[in-house]
Amino acid sequence: MTQQKVRWGIISTAKIGMTKVIPGIKKSEFCDVVAISSRNQSAADEAAKKLGIPRAHGSYEALLADPAVDAIYNPLPNHLHVEWTIKAIEAGKHVLCEKPVGLGATEAEQLLAVSKKHPQLRVMEAFMYRFHPQWVKAKELVKSGAIGEAKMVQSFFSYYNVDPNNVRNQADIGGGGLMDIGCYCISFPRFLFSEEPTRAVGLLDFDPVMKTDRIASGLLDFSGGKSATFTCSTQLMPYQRCIVFGTEGYVEIEIPANAPPDTPCRIWLVTKEKKEEIMLPVADQYTCQADVFAKAILDNKPVPTPLEDAVNNMKVIDAIFESGKSKSWVTI
Structure with missing residues (x-):
């Protein structure tokens, strides 16, 4: 059996x-x-x-x-x-x-x-986040051409935490905003465009005591004039948003990373003709993730996000850190 x-x-x-x-x-x-x-x-x-x-x-x-x-x-x-x-x-x-x-x-x-x-x-x-219905829908809209040709992804993710004992504020064990939440902002456009950026430039501000990046901004260059910008911070008012701009409209995701498990989520599809609020059913994204991972095991099939994707996301993070030091574009 x-x-x-x-x-x-x-x-x-x-x-x-x-x-x-x-x-x-x-x-x-x-x-x-x-x-x-x-x-x-x-x-x-x-x-x-x-x-x-x-x-x-x-x-x-x-x-x-x-x-x-x-x-x-x-x-x-x-x-x-x-x-x-x-x-x-x-x-x-x-x-x-x-x-x-x-x-x-x-x-x-x-x-x-x-x-x-x-x-x-x-x-x-x-x-x-990739397995929540709001992201499944957002990617479907982008892929279907609902906003024309998707050209630009803009994201912001912040919280406020200055506790030096928190692991996110310990530089020697991989703390800082870029690693903790900037990784989402980098993953978003890679997921939506289904491709990798070729170069990146970053601007980082470090906490003088904890030595972790407390504000990090980046610009990613994709093919065909596509790009992505982001800012993440561990010391700003909590907020998050992701917007995908196309030649004929945009898709806005209200809570892109921390979608609540007990409340419907919404995204907006905006074109010249209409502004449509799309409500997504209640879903626990951690259950969605567990489902797809378990099915890959039980059905002996590949996982939907292979480790190569994780390597590529880390390459972009590395490039942002390197650019922050060199003050110039870094080829990925």
Whole structure:
């Protein structure tokens, strides 16, 4: 009999996992969350009790050795993504790894190389936004020519967090706005255009104490005169938006990255003839992501977002950082 559900183990009790991803996975008809791990047993026990997870492991190694676990979700801090994803692969587990997949393209390529040695395993970067109905619709509108030829993507993503103890504000472990949320702004146009930028220029402002980028802006050059601009920040009023401009209209996505799991989302299609508000059904994007990842495992098919995509996103992030230093365009 074919296995009906993917059995998940969660590596660490990170907040995003506890509050968003695990609840989303648990709602998937194709998934069971069977284990969670922490660096100490008491933290694992507490997390397991809180979320109704059957088993708790007092180390990451114990989770990877658990024969009842098929797939691992890795929400560790950025500097541990590649290390523990590789360990999970070598332990024979499928892996969904939080974004950004590593500290740079070189690390991401190391992960890709290891994953290719284990073609029976599915490994994917967790850009959950792509699977929400609002993004499925937005890409459909762009692809269908509803706004003419799509030429420009403009995005903004910010929050305010100056806590030096927060992992997002620790430079030595991959903190900063560009890695944490700028990765979305870079992924958006790559997803919508279905191609890679050829060069990039960036402007970054760093916190003088924490040494992390607190405001990062970029301009990406795609083929045929297409481009994308973005700004992300860890120290501005919280806001997010993405707009796709075409020759005959535009599509505006109100909450592009943090779509609420319990409220309908809306996007706007604007042309010379009309302004249409499109309401999308309630959907938990983390459940949508779990569904597609689990189906790839159960049906023995490729994941919708291969690791090559993660490598390419990291190449653009690297280029923005390099441009920030050189004050010039950087070829990707």
